[in-house]
Amino acid sequence: MRNLVTGGAGFLGSHLIDKLLNVSEEVICLDNYFTGRKTNIAKWLGNKNFELIRHDVINPIQLEVDRIWHLACPASPVHYQSNPIKTSKTSFLGTYNMLGLARRVNARILFASTSEVYGDPEIHPQPEEYKGSVNPIGIRSCYDEGKRIAESLCFDYQRMHQTEIRVARIFNTYGPRMIPNDGRVVSNFIVQALTNQPITIYGDGSQTRSFCYVDDLVNGLISLMNSSEIGPMNIGNPSEFTIKELAEIILKKINSNSKIIYLPLPQDDPLQRKPIIDKAKDKLDWFPKVNLEVGLENTINYFKKVL
Template sequence: MKRILVTGGAGFLGSHLCDRLRAQGHEVVCVDNFHTGSKANIAHLLGDPAFEMIRHDVTEPLYLQVDQIFNLACPASPVYYQADPIHTMKTSVLGAINALGLSRRTGARNLLASTSEVYGDPLVHPQPESYWGNVNPHGLRSCYDEGKRSAESLYFDYRRRHQLPVKIVRIFNTYGPRMQPDDGRVVSNFILQALKEQPITIFGDGSQTRSFCYVDDLIDGFLRMMETPDDQIGPVNLGNPEEHTMVEIAELVRELTGSRSKLVFADLPADDPKRRKPDISLARKTLNWQPTVSLETGLGRTIAYFEWLLSHPDEPFAAPAVTLQERASEVRA
């Protein structure tokens, strides 16, 4: 049993990670400022004596005794990270410094959740970890893109200077239950518009592509990366290499929801990547990891979650969550 810190633990990915860690029997300390995270995501854990919630902004130092750190704190959707770009950059950079400082004091292993956005609008396809990227350093997305690039640099410098046991994963598009309804991401937008029988908005001509990984697969990649030997730092791409156009995703959502929504097209946002697909050769080799949940299955689970939210607008804290017993059974299986 380890004591594990999850920064951003009340967010979409962080809350699922907290669930998995508790199911494995670990003590979990969840830190979140609730800028984009939600208490509803962790409400089912609050009565658990091995789960601790601390309201805290990672731009300020945190003093704890822990064995491992999963540093997930940062707004991850354009709607959120562009709302306060200066704080987004501070969260990535100061958050990394403070998390690394905690590792120096405790010797805790420290995993940074970086992003595929470090590749920018890529000129190489699919994107391997060796690709340095094509990033606009002063565009609307740069607060997030360059913030994560800076965080990666800090993790490597702390490793070289202080021999810290650090890990870096680069997350590609991920979806699943507990996505925020208003986060502006493709999957949540399409599902909600389809369920409400509203026009499904596609930016650009719909030919741009993304690769979507279900949240359970991604969390499995986190856990495997954390347990690799100290000399395996990364970065390692985690994502689904199955590529789909925006039109294909919209059509599939419409089919799975039985919606009669029409597709409408709008201007493509500035610096929006035209193609995004991970090369996961390194994850397959070093982590024995690859996604296992099909897009149809994952979308079905996500649609069911949003259907529940729409039918229970006044009960966000009662949103269905996988119980620890069910999750533990999955882990044992």
């Protein structure tokens, strides 16, 4: 297979590229390096099955590929809120361009959607049938609504043009190659603990998240792409932790002198987030295997090297 991975130099994309190249697939990596880093895929430079193209998916591109893994879009609030119009354009125009490419070359396309399409959910945990509770004019809407319209585009292309789509709704993911200053809770807490800075919890720490290790997540994406399922499909870890519990686990693991401080909760920050993954278990025979303790060990060791 000739694979196109958009956002391939990013956190998720680079791990996906590792998996594909390790089984001798051909890979074209597309990235504009807004949040991606060339160091993430540097080891593949010069490999006969790997090609790197600097490109922004907002602009069309002509390529011959069999499969498209469309991951391109900043995923952390710090980055997607730094230029919200750019984020909206990436979600809409980027997905539009990739769907157009998929239609032209008759490629299967997997779109990396997000649990953020559920917004601040009124139903807990969240099944794929839940339509969400999203503020369309809030500071997170560029990302939340961007992913929602991108899903709409996918299904319209499937209905109108019989484009082969796969839609994955990705829940909180962590692991090596996260950016130290990307504002996500796992990387924030680890970096703060390693440098003995205060651990910043927004709100009272009772809000919950479900953390999926990156290897499990990538295996889920591959399972969905290789299946006959269209989705949308929740891909995430249903083990639920409060933000305060996460902070305490990381502090204990690092044996840090950092103290926890509490700051105001940002606008529209979800209070609960946990996937129902019955469909993934039943249809893909997929479920996460790496528990939080093991995943955090690997992630902490990575940040020790980076810092």
